[in-house]
Amino acid sequence: MRDAFPILWWLAAAVVIALLLISMGYAASQAILLAVFFLPGMLCARYFYPQLSFEERRKGVLDTLYLTLAILCTEYLALILGHRTALPDDEIPDLLFNPLFILLVLSACILPEILIERRLEARRPYDRMLRFVSDRRPVTLDPAELLYVESNDSEVWLYSRSGEAYRTKTRISQWEALLDRRFLRIHRSYIINTECIEEYHPTRIRIGGCDIEISRKYKEAVRRRLGPE
Incomplete structure (x- = not known):
């Protein structure tokens, strides 16, 4: 339907x-x-x-x-x-x-x-796979395996639980529209999988062993979504 x-x-x-x-x-x-x-x-x-x-x-x-x-x-x-x-x-x-x-x-x-x-x-249940091209090769990835998305100049990197990193030319704003409700924009350069958060503080989030800053622009949206510390 x-x-x-x-x-x-x-x-x-x-x-x-x-x-x-x-x-x-x-x-x-x-x-x-x-x-x-x-x-x-x-x-x-x-x-x-x-x-x-x-x-x-x-x-x-x-x-x-x-x-x-x-x-x-x-x-x-x-x-x-x-x-x-x-x-x-x-x-x-x-x-x-x-x-x-x-x-x-x-x-x-x-x-x-x-x-x-x-x-x-x-x-909707989480049943959609991500399909994209990374370094000229097609990739199919379960969104549950995606830790976070990072924008780096003209490139966007996708980091998975398995340690794989995929480089794409798709803008981070397009990834934000594509990803489901498990994902949250916390910085102009980062989208994280909320189901993979290891630690949450008012100014940063630890995910996949990395600390990612929560920018001022997204701080209120993060607080509403994740609640107080």
Whole structure:
């Protein structure tokens, strides 16, 4: 059911958008076709939104602005194509070119889906394996075997219970979105497996024989998650 949820959600979102367009005066067949052309912008936003990172606030704001512009451009092109296909002789209503309207529709479709997926993830058993490429070789790793993730300049290292270390090019913010609820970000450069903690202090965590500092930015989140010392 969880694997089919995204497909069902986007189909439902297209139906809701079609109903909205029908209320604006479009025929049902035209509204359904135009609703489908909203999907490119929604899928673009859904894919890239989790990759936004505000470790560096200025860069995070700029990335958000660039992503918003890219989504709007994608949606404008899709809607123009859809409108020319469905209604080649009619003018495009100003509302469909209003950026606030487009962003509102996309947000109303995307944000609830993200929240529901997170809730489903929280109830899901730990059964997903990690599959990635390290030094040009494919690796399959049980997340339970992962101690912590460390970002080191342009590389990210994954350290396992067995002592293996895997180098990847995937950003730590992407690993943070990929890993399940066992894992916790405690520093801009570290994500740890909370089930492998050996010692916990207000300023540091010992895991795998290593002491990792808890940065000020994540200290409150760590305290809420792990409780007082």
